[in-house]
Amino acid sequence: MDEILSSAAMSLVGAMATDAWQQARAAVVAWWRRVRPDHADRVDAALVESRERVLAARQAGDDSGESRLVADWNSRFTMLLRDDPALADELRRLFEEEIFPLLRRGDSTRTGSREFRAEASGHGRVYQAGRDQIIHES
Template sequence: MNTPQLVALSSTAGSTLITLMVTDGWLQARDKAVRLWRLFRPESAVAVAAELDSARVAVVAARESGTPIDEEALRVEWGRRIRELLASHRDAEPALQAVLADWEATSGAQTVHGNLHLEAHATGSSRVYQAGRDQHITER
């Protein structure tokens, strides 16, 4: 059964999942996707994990090298897979909605764009604070 709500939910989930592939939150997002399969299609969970890992490697490599990759096709493909999971297990919908809410909260994470090089030179009693991401310093 492909109700408009099911199609919209699965499409959003597929798109969000692919978006998260290039963020710091990828491992958590991946694990939550695989957990859905373990709950509702345990025989496919290992294959889903491997396919997600392969897709991420391809997306990250393409972005780093500037080689085009059809990320939209990946979004559509994972949306279809999620839709099939929901269609065969209607009780998976609340679990997916919870995962999607978590993914959407995570999607504000920093995007991975390649290597980071930090260099600092301090003299005297100077202090140097460097971070590749958010940094909060409280000095007393």
């Protein structure tokens, strides 16, 4: 579940500085309105504020500002799923079907920092990439 949360938070913050932002915001707010209607207006306001912070951080060249926002949204999603773990599949679907496709439409802006950790044992292999990866083995 952690990978869902971190991917959702990173993608949401990354979308904030793209042309797809209004669509991404509308999709997230509509989803939140459906699953937690009493929090939707606060989430919408937080999204607007977060976008302003992302744009300011990018203008200042402050990568740590974006990283803090990713952590903030990760925490927000974590609390939501802690209250209702059944929402994990819906959150995954929201991002896979609505948000990720918006970001794939040729927008290659960076979406914050990434940290990769992996461990392989025995004959295991680990392949990690921050973007596209093609592996040919024979």
